[in-house]
Amino acid sequence: MGRQKTYEFVRIKDKMIEEDILIVIANIREVIKDSNTGNVNVLSRHSHSAEYPLNNIPLDIQVLEAVEPTEISPQEFDQLTKLYKNDINSFLLYTP
Structure with a gap:
């Protein structure tokens, strides 16, 4: 019945x-x-x-976990896009 829109956050660590x-x-x-x-x-x-060299990964990046595509609310979507625009490090640390 028409179009369904969802918002997702994904973080890949490899x-x-x-x-x-x-x-x-x-x-x-x-x-x-x-x-x-x-x-x-x-x-x-x-x-x-x-990208970080394996022998010099910042601690805040070391503790990140990879996140599968995770559905988030429109409010979380807006919050995350604003956070990303202002602070890339916080964006990487965000956990949905």
Whole structure:
């Protein structure tokens, strides 16, 4: 019955040992599903990626956990996008 919109937060943390780096990707996205066609459209509103050498990862980054796509409310979506615009480190530390 029309389109359904959800908001998601995802954070990926991946060690690339052979390249000696830790990659952190944080992403906020809108997911729109059209129930008539079954099509899913993903819009990334904000994303941030960072790389750190494995022998020098800041403590606040070490304690991050990877987060699967997590549905968040429109209010959390707005809060997170504002936080990201002002403070990338806080954005990476946000837990939905």
